[in-house]
Amino acid sequence: MALLFLQDIKKSFHQSQDGPQVEVLKSISLSVDKGEYVAIMGESGSGKTTLLNIIATLDQATTGTIKINKQDLNELSENKRAIFRRKHLGFVFQNFNLLNTFNNQDNILLPLVLDKVPYKRMENKLLPLAKSLNISDLLQRYPYEISGGQRQRVAAARALITNPELILADEPTGALDSYNSELLLDLFEQINRQGQTILMVTHSAAAASHSQRTLFIKDGRIFHEVIQGQQSKKQYLQQITESATMLLNVGGTVQ
Numbered sequence: 623m624a625l626l627f628l629q630d631i632k633k634s635f636h637q638s639q640d641g642p643q644v645e646v647l648k649s650i651s652l653s654v655d656k657g658e659y660v661a662i663m664g665e666s667g668s669g670k671t672t673l674l675n676i677i678a679t680l681d682q683a684t685t686g687t688i689k690i691n692k693q694d695l696n697e698l699s700e701n702k703r704a705i706f707r708r709k710h711l712g713f714v715f716q717n718f719n720l721l722n723t724f725n726n727q728d729n730i731l732l733p734l735v736l737d738k739v740p741y742k743r744m745e746n747k748l749l750p751l752a753k754s755l756n757i758s759d760l761l762q763r764y765p766y767e768i769s770g771g772q773r774q775r776v777a778a779a780r781a782l783i784t785n786p787e788l789i790l791a792d793e794p795t796g797a798l799d800s801y802n803s804e805l806l807l808d809l810f811e812q813i814n815r816q817g818q819t820i821l822m823v824t825h826s827a828a829a830a831s832h833s834q835r836t837l838f839i840k841d842g843r844i845f846h847e848v849i850q851g852q853q854s855k856k857q858y859l860q861q862i863t864e865s866a867t868m869l870l871n872v873g874g875t876v877q
């Protein structure tokens with residue numbers, strides 16, 4: 623049963639105030655099952671973030687069907703979309719999106735505070751999660767006082783604290799060095815093994831090789847996919863790299 627279901631999603635933007643509309647997403651259909659870890663790759667400007675924003679309920683498709691857990695997102699009012707987002711989705715972005723005026727603990731708890739969860743229950747969720755992400759000692763510090771890798775782990779904790787059905791990650795390793803990228807990708811793999819569904823946009827073939835399936839976007843459509851299946855991670859990475867180089871012609875951005 624698909625957790626995420628998209629059918630014939632199209633999205634157009636006016637590229638300038640009086641200019642014509644440009645169709646960035648031409649026809650995207652995809653489905654992601656519960657427990658899957660899917661990566662999305664594509665050239666710069668191919669529409670990856672646009673697609674992720676539509677799935678995130680931050681933007682709306684021009685036409686097409688999108689369902690998360692059978693809920694048709696087009697049927698939700700603006701208000702209900704915000705509630706749906708908070709309850710069902712977790713976000714990890716390249717630039718962490720943490721608030722510098724809140725300490726790390728309050729950043730992580732923010733989604734629960736907005737849902738008026740009692741303090742004791744928040745604490746019961748926070749402490750084991752912080753331990754598993756190795757950030758227990760950082761909770762009372764502020765985002766600007768910790769390293770990029772630590773900030774991304776705090777952001778991951780904020781994404782996971784609500785037990786979201788789906789984690790949406792947009793270039794989550796984009797601002798991290800290779801050591802911290804590996805740590806974050808290992809963490810994603812670990813939570814995926816525990817059943818967490820993840821959809822991750824990335825420019826990095828190495829990052830995509832941590833997923834089970836990699837989709838390639840070009841010209842507003844998903845035109846290719848590589849599945850790990852029984853392959854080793856090395857073989858899977860090689861296939862992703864070859865596909866990216868051959869099909870996207872973006873050899874320079876594949877790491």
Ligand SMILES: Nc1ncnc2c1ncn2[C@@H]1O[C@H](COP(=O)(O)OP(=O)(O)OP(=O)(O)O)[C@@H](O)[C@H]1O
Binds near residue numbers: 635636667668670
């Ligand atoms: N709000 C908007 N208004 C107008 N055009 C937009 C808007 N958002 C995105 N676009 C255009 O849509 C296209 C796709 O942008 P998008 O950010 O989705 O690409 P991307 O694949 O995520 O790129 P990158 O890998 O560089 O982040 C670009 O040409 C961009 O200029």
